[in-house]
Amino acid sequence: MKDKQNSLIILKSTLSRLPSYYCLIENRQALGEEYISATTIAESLSINPVQVRKDLASICSEPGRPKLGFKIDTLLSDLKIYLGYDHYDEAVLVGVGALGHVLMQYTGFANYGLGIVAGFDKVVREKKIADKPVLSISKLVSFLRRTHIKIGIIAVPASEAQGVADLLVTGGIKAIWNFAPATISLPETILVKNENLAASLAALTAELLRRG
Numbered sequence: 001m002k003d004k005q006n007s008l009i010i011l012k013s014t015l016s017r018l019p020s021y022y023c024l025i026e027n028r029q030a031l032g033e034e035y036i037s038a039t040t041i042a043e044s045l046s047i048n049p050v051q052v053r054k055d056l057a058s059i060c061s062e063p064g065r066p067k068l069g070f071k072i073d074t075l076l077s078d079l080k081i082y083l084g085y086d087h088y089d090e091a092v093l094v095g096v097g098a099l100g101h102v103l104m105q106y107t108g109f110a111n112y113g114l115g116i117v118a119g120f121d122k123v124v125r126e127k128k129i130a131d132k133p134v135l136s137i138s139k140l141v142s143f144l145r146r147t148h149i150k151i152g153i154i155a156v157p158a159s160e161a162q163g164v165a166d167l168l169v170t171g172g173i174k175a176i177w178n179f180a181p182a183t184i185s186l187p188e189t190i191l192v193k194n195e196n197l198a199a200s201l202a203a204l205t206a207e208l209l210r211r212g
Contacts, residue, residue, distance in 0.1 A: 014055045015083075020045055021055070022079045029072045037069030085113045090149045091177070094164045095156035096121040096134055099179060103155060104129045116153065118143065137167070144171025151175045158182035 024044055028036050038056055042049035056070060057063075059082045064070045080086045093100055096119040104119050107130075119134045120143075126134050135143065144152075152168035154161055154176060161180035168176060175191040178184060181198050 014058060017045075017047065017051075017055055018059070018079060018083055021052075022076065022083065022085070025072055025076055025079070029076060034072055035065070035068040035070065036072055036075070038064065040069065083112075085111070087113050088115065089113055089151055090115050090117045090147070091151035091153055092116070092118050092120060092140070092144065092149055092168075093153040093155060094120045094137065094140065094168070095154060095160075095180075096124075096126070096129065097155065100153075100155035101129060103153065103179075104132055114151070117147075117149065137164075140167050141171040144168070144173060148172065151177065153177045153179065154184075155179045 021041055024041060025036055038052040039049050041047070041056075042052045045052075056075070059078050060070060060075060061078050062071060062074050091114055093104055093116050096104065100119060100121070104116055109115065116132060118132055119129060120137045120140045121134065122137050124134050124136055128134060143149075150173060152165075152171075152173040152175070154164050154168075156164050158181045161178065161182040162184050164180075165176060165178070165184040165186055169186060169190060173190070176184070176186070176193070178192060178194045179197070181196055183194075184192065186192060
């Protein structure tokens with residue numbers, strides 16, 4: 001594996017592609033395949049094969065074999081370590097509406113080292129979702145300070161997003177996964193990943209119209 005300094009440099013240019021590689025390779029492993037080539041990955045994901053080779057070379061502990069490609073077990077292990085999937089992080093979710101309800105029930109997060117341990121909302125309609133407690137948002141800060149959880153997921157309306165983000169930071173959260181269609185302003189020390197579903201849908205619709 002590459003040293004830490006080089007990994008930080010690589011991270012900026014490859015991180016957005018590596019999860020797609022991981023999912024594809026994991027599916028091939030489930031089909032019983034033992035090797036996969038950079039060309040196969042590139043064709044499956046419509047990516048330049050040269051770029052795929054560069055990405056894999058930056059994280060692989062073993063080089064690919066001629067005519068075979070990379071050993072899937074090793075490649076998945078390297079990707080899992082690089083992406084942090086070999087660690088387990090707990091998270092809280094704020095906003096137990098339709099989207100929040102689905103996120104709390106989704107079991108697939110465990111495959112990527114994430115577990116939602118509790119949900120919070122202004123109005124508590126259910127005490128539990130998927131055996132996870134749903135609590136009043138008034139208890140959010142004290143819960144975070146007691147548990148030292150570092151990841152918060154926001155699934156509230158846009159008008160409430162900033163207030164929720166501020167509460168999460170007050171409770172000690174270090175990273176936020178934001179599903180609200182709003183830009184939130186936070187200290188530079190807080191990591192934020194925005195998932196704007198409306199923007200993604202608009203981009204998809206625009207491309208569909210462009211293709212006729």
